[in-house]
Amino acid sequence: MAENKTMISKKFVIFFLIFIIYYFSLAFAGQCAGRCGSYNSQAPCQCDAVCINYGDCCRDICIDCPTHPACGGVTTTIRYTTIPTTTIPPYSYCYDTDNGIDIYTKGYVYGYWNGSYFHYSDYCYWNGSTYWVGEYYCLMNNQPYIIEYPCLQGCYDGRCLPGITSTTTISTTIPPSCKGRCGDFNPQAPCQCDSYCHLYKGSYSCCSDICTYCPTHPTCSKVTTTTTIITTTTVPYSYCYDSDGMDIYTKGYVYSYSWTDKKYYTYYDYCASYDNYTLIEYYCSGFYDPQSKQYIVSAHSLVIPCQNGCYDGRCLPGITTTTTTIIPNYCSDSDGGYNIYQKGYVSGYFNGVYYNYVDYCSGNYVVEYYCSGNYPYSLSEYCLQGCFDGRCLKSGITTTTTIIPTTILTTITTTIPNTCKDTDGGYNIYISGSIYGYYNSKYFIASDYCSGNYLNEYYCSNNMPASGISYCQYGCFYGACKTSPTGKIIAEKTWVQRILERIFRLR
Incomplete structure (x- = not known):
């Protein structure tokens, strides 16, 4: 009997111990005493750094784990505050998925410009006779721009189809x-x-x-x-790619297809051989030819003065100190924008260097300079009535003479033939001269003039006035290029000088 009681008491003690262990294990699982930083995927709560996300089973965490990241002081109350996120857009940026003007690849441009985000995709359209592609690309100032090309083999899904x-x-x-x-x-x-x-x-x-x-x-x-x-074989009508986007501080190249001889050419930026401060920068430009109804792009070059010298096809940037004043880019157009019927010029600063470009004629095309944002650009455009003195001529002009007799009113219209005279004998940049004559029955006169180190030289071409721009190595003065750094200008003789010479020669 005593043995049975002893056995019962032993069993009772064993069950009691099991109950105590089970009870405290449950209590321990619901609190953080001795469990700071622990993580157990089987436990009903966690006391690690993110335990606050698992209900209230770890409510004593700031008592037993005062250094826990969720405990910021005496209080154990945790508040969640949503901090609004403000996205500050950049000043401007532009990305082109097909890396520039590529009419045979569909792409799109996206970015931020003028306070707004943009996203434009290349597209096709039919104008009634020809398929065209609208090709988006990024300008140098991060502005999105579009140019339209004819697709000779058709257009599909925002790209020109290749050749035969x-x-x-x-x-x-x-x-x-x-x-x-x-x-x-x-x-x-x-x-x-x-x-x-x-x-x-x-x-x-x-x-x-x-x-x-x-x-x-x-x-x-x-x-x-x-x-x-x-x-x-894909033969485009014209194609041009500029690797550096007209960046004078980066040596680049222009890869262009010549529609005249049907060949590809590569032009690299280089420093002029006559000094160490002049850069020949190649870039792409184009115009719409109404005769072929094609938009023709090709390689062009600009003569850029480098303030800090030129080396390996690029302008040297110079040294910037705390006292250096950086001149912001700006552009001003004297004829108010893209105006092919008025001669003008653009001037301003680009990357700290002053520039001044004057509109000029090249055959029957006018090279029109204009501003886009704070940057200078140029575009050649065909003049239907011809080009003179940096502007397209409008319809022909005739002179009208009216004779009023006593009883009959008669109007006689006389068309004066085109004539042109050049006082310096042609395209002569070292002699200051003038051209004069009649063009489309209208009298004209124009004299050579300087624009910085550039000379605007007037000359006659097939009894028509023409002009060209030349860079003067030693500077320009009084309508002619200097022949040396200290050279003199050969100016045309006035009629008074010529008469005096004849008088003294007769003596």
Whole structure:
């Protein structure tokens, strides 16, 4: 009987201990005493750095774990505050997915400009006679820009279709000993018996038995082998790519397709040979030709003065100190914008360097300078009535003489033929001169003049006035280039000087 009681008491003690262990394990799982920084995926709560996200089972964390990141003081109350995020856009940026003007790849531009975000995709359209592609690209100042090109082979999904596939067939007769030499290749041997032996020059008879000793040769069973080469030739009407985007501080190149001789050319930026302060910067520019109804882009160049010197096809940036004043970029257009019927000029500063570009004629095309934002640009445009003195001429002008008799009113219209005289004998940049005459029955006179170190030289071309711009190495003064740093200008003689010379010559 006593043994039974002892057994019962032992069982009771064992069950009691199990109950105590189970009870405290549950209590321990709901609090953080001794569990700071612990993590157990099986536990009902966590006391690690993010335990506050698992309900209230860790409410004593700031008592037992006062250094916990969630505990900021005496209080254990945790508040969540949502801090609004403000995205401050950059001043401006522009990205082009097809890396510039690529009419054979559909792309899009996106970025931030003038206080707004933008996203534009290349597109196709039909104008009633020709398919065109609208090609978006980024200007140098991060402004999105669009240019339209005709697609000669059609346009699909925002890109011009490539050219026509041409097939060229080349027939080569297999040269006729390959005994024991199947698959052999020896660059010193006069012929080869490998799988391409028919392509190697040598004795014509040395491989005549190739099909006897090498019957599995790919060229056997045929007298000749025909190789078909399929090439796709894409011939755009015009194409131009500028690697540095007209950045004078980066040496770049322009890759351009010439629509006149149907060839591709590469032009690299370079420093002028006559001094160390002049950069020849290549860039892309174009115009719409109404005769061919095509937009023609091609390579052009600008003469850029480098304030701190020129080296390896780029302007040196110079040294910036705390006392250096950086002049912001700006551009001013004297004729109020893109105006081909009025001669003007653009001037301002670009990357701290002053510039002044004057509109001029090139045959029947006018090169019009204009501002886009704070940057200078130029575009050539065809003049239907001709170009004179940096501007397109409007419709022809005739002189009208009215004779009023006593009883009859008669109007006689006289058209004066085109004439042109040049006092300095033609395109002569070292003599200051003038041109004068009649053009479209209207009298004109124009004199050579300077614009900085550039000379605007007037001359006659087929009894019509024309002008060109030349860079003066030693400076420009009174309508002519100096012949040396201290050289004098050869000015045209006035009529008074010519009369005095004749008088003294007669004596």
